Amino acid sequence: MQRLQNTILEMIARGDGLRETVDYLCNAVERILPDTICSVLLLDAESRLSHLSGPSLPGFYSKAIDGVAIGAGIGSCGTAAYTGRPVAVSSIATHPFWQDYKHLALSAGFLACWSTPIILSDKVMGTFAFYYRTERNPTRREKQVVQACVHLCAIAIERDQRVIERQKLAQTDALTKLPNRKAFNDKVACLDAGSRSWGLLLADVDNLKLVNDRFGHLAGDDLIRSVAERLSGLGKNCQSFRLGGDEFAVLVECDGREELVEIAERLTVIMKAPTLCAGQLINPSVTVGGDMAAEGKPSHQVHQNADYALYHAKERRRGGFVEFVSGLGSAIARRYRSIQDLTESLQDGRIDAFYQPVVELSTGNLRGFEALCRMRTRSGEIVAAGYFHEATRDGQAAYDLTQRMLETVAADMRSWRDDGLYFGRIGINVSGMDLYRGGLCQRLEAVFGGHGVPLDRVAIEVTESVYLDQRDETVAREISRLRAAGVFVALDDFGTGFASLTHLLTVPIDLIKIDKCFVQRMASERAGGVIIKGLIDIADGLGIRVIAEGVETPEQVQLLTDLGCQRGQGFLFSRPLERVAARALMKQQADNAALLAAAS
Numbered sequence: 001m002q003r004l005q006n007t008i009l010e011m012i013a014r015g016d017g018l019r020e021t022v023d024y025l026c027n028a029v030e031r032i033l034p035d036t037i038c039s040v041l042l043l044d045a046e047s048r049l050s051h052l053s054g055p056s057l058p059g060f061y062s063k064a065i066d067g068v069a070i071g072a073g074i075g076s077c078g079t080a081a082y083t084g085r086p087v088a089v090s091s092i093a094t095h096p097f098w099q100d101y102k103h104l105a106l107s108a109g110f111l112a113c114w115s116t117p118i119i120l121s122d123k124v125m126g127t128f129a130f131y132y133r134t135e136r137n138p139t140r141r142e143k144q145v146v147q148a149c150v151h152l153c154a155i156a157i158e159r160d161q162r163v164i165e166r167q168k169l170a171q172t173d174a175l176t177k178l179p180n181r182k183a184f185n186d187k188v189a190c191l192d193a194g195s196r197s198w199g200l201l202l203a204d205v206d207n208l209k210l211v212n213d214r215f216g217h218l219a220g221d222d223l224i225r226s227v228a229e230r231l232s233g234l235g236k237n238c239q240s241f242r243l244g245g246d247e248f249a250v251l252v253e254c255d256g257r258e259e260l261v262e263i264a265e266r267l268t269v270i271m272k273a274p275t276l277c278a279g280q281l282i283n284p285s286v287t288v289g290g291d292m293a294a295e296g297k298p299s300h301q302v303h304q305n306a307d308y309a310l311y312h313a314k315e316r317r318r319g320g321f322v323e324f325v326s327g328l329g330s331a332i333a334r335r336y337r338s339i340q341d342l343t344e345s346l347q348d349g350r351i352d353a354f355y356q357p358v359v360e361l362s363t364g365n366l367r368g369f370e371a372l373c374r375m376r377t378r379s380g381e382i383v384a385a386g387y388f389h390e391a392t393r394d395g396q397a398a399y400d401l402t403q404r405m406l407e408t409v410a411a412d413m414r415s416w417r418d419d420g421l422y423f424g425r426i427g428i429n430v431s432g433m434d435l436y437r438g439g440l441c442q443r444l445e446a447v448f449g450g451h452g453v454p455l456d457r458v459a460i461e462v463t464e465s466v467y468l469d470q471r472d473e474t475v476a477r478e479i480s481r482l483r484a485a486g487v488f489v490a491l492d493d494f495g496t497g498f499a500s501l502t503h504l505l506t507v508p509i510d511l512i513k514i515d516k517c518f519v520q521r522m523a524s525e526r527a528g529g530v531i532i533k534g535l536i537d538i539a540d541g542l543g544i545r546v547i548a549e550g551v552e553t554p555e556q557v558q559l560l561t562d563l564g565c566q567r568g569q570g571f572l573f574s575r576p577l578e579r580v581a582a583r584a585l586m587k588q589q590a591d592n593a594a595l596l597a598a599a600s
Contacts, residue, residue, distance in 0.1 A: 022156060026053050035038060038053070041065070043524070076098075203288045261550060370426070425457055464491055
């Protein structure tokens with residue numbers, strides 16, 4: 001028994017399942033006490049017994065007692081669970097407790113039964129019972145064994161309940177008490193595997209940010225709770241979830257699209273009733289998109305289609321419902337799909353930085369890098385930033401992407417500095433949204449300062465289209481703050497919008513990167529070289545550095561050098577490198593420099 005107790009406690013400690021653990025206990029006890037047949041029942045919230053373990057019980061018997069309500073005189077187990085005291089019945093055939101159940105027990109060959117309640121914190125959680133094939137009472141030895149077994153069962157049940165409670169908490173939204181995104185994903189997976197007809201509604205609460213800003217977050221929380229309460233009252237065939245923030249989902253078990261549309265429209269109507277939020281009377285509104293599942297259509301496609309419909313509804317029919325139809329808003333769908341891909345990649349850690357060297361054209365020596373954003377697909381394919389460029393028009397997506405790149409590059413720079421490697425200055429591309437939003441300089445100070453990397457080793461690259469934007473006062477202020485903090489500001493794709501020359505007078509920058517279209521035309525078109533020469537002369541006069549982009553041939557290097565361009569980047573020198581290869585390049589450069597120094 002001591003060995004058995006230790007084994008059971010080990011099983012509980014390492015997290016083995018409750019049924020597996022108790023089955024092991026019952027089998028072991030039946031080997032120790034060959035004249036017994038073990039049974040363990042649990043008591044549910046409705047005071048009904050449910051079969052947990054009984055490896056030697058006949059199937060028909062376990063099934064028959066499963067779900068029986070406890071009470072005085074309801075067999076040995078039902079009575080023990082009801083009274084909270086052990087019940088020993090030496091003769092099932094004659095004892096009144098077994099009057100309604102003796103035919104089951106006798107047909108199974110059981111003539112006596114002794115049941116002991118399993119009690120946790122003064123609450124009955126189940127029963128541990130011995131059945132006998134002879135009419136008798138339990139022996140002293142059996143009582144000792146059961147005392148130990150009941151204690152072990154109590155520990156196992158308590159641990160299982162804690163696991164269940166943690167799982168329940170992990171799948172419950174704290175604010176609304178609705179199931180959360182994890183619960184939603186699990187439920188959809190079950191629907192996907194089943195045969196029931198269902199549809200999905202996705203709902204966003206309109207103007208939540210406005211409520212938060214105007215009346216405070218307590219009012220916003222009240223609004224979210226009010227929406228959740230109304231969603232919960234849609235009907236038994238609807239299950240509502242809070243996916244996060246202002247996002248909700250409703251899974252609808254229905255026969256067809258007409259029923260889905262009817263529920264969606266009812267949803268938008270019931271939301272419009274005024275509600276009191278932190279003392280303020282607010283008229284809630286939700287925008288809804290939905291799609292109906294169909295044979296052969298996977299659940300993730302239904303979810304995606306509902307997302308498209310919701311996005312379209314927010315663009316065209318805020319406060320109403322849009323059902324997904326084939327070809328719905330293809331441009332919006334492409335943009336939203338790009339945002340989704342980017343968001344999921346950020347969540348999965350599949351966004352990374354690749355580094356393209358910037359070199360001195362006359363020597364090929366490393367002078368810096370441009371950090372380029374790359375997405376790794378779930379299949380392992382590396383995708384360039386152009387694939388998800390559309391997503392950066394979304395303010396939050398652009399913010400999150402830039403934040404990931406800043407953190408990634410800062411960590412890499414810290415690692416390389418610790419190894420004594422020279423990497424010059426590293427350029428990081430930012431979107432217009434990053435500049436219009438404000439606070440970019442503070443973000444850089446927080447991220448790079450946190451890694452102990454000086455900002456004068458960082459260059460922020462802004463495209464000419466952003467630099468020339470009609471909101472350039474905002475852009476100018478951000479550029480000014482960056483340069484004051486020591487950050488280099490580079491103008492990317494320079495030359496494609498020649499009017500930017502006038503901006504250089506009012507919004508100074510540190511570096512221009514000549515667009516590759518001019519570099520690639522130098523050899524074949526005289527005008528390309530003339531323009532580059534003009535740009536270089538202007539930059540020199542203003543004290544601005546120049547990098548030529550898209551250098552692919554030795555001929556281009558020679559022409560650029562002749563024109564006075566000192567630095568360049570392009571496939572001739574290197575494609576963008578992942579960090580291990582970039583480190584190897586820096587190490588090689590350092591080794592070469594050391595050899596030259598030694599030789600001299």
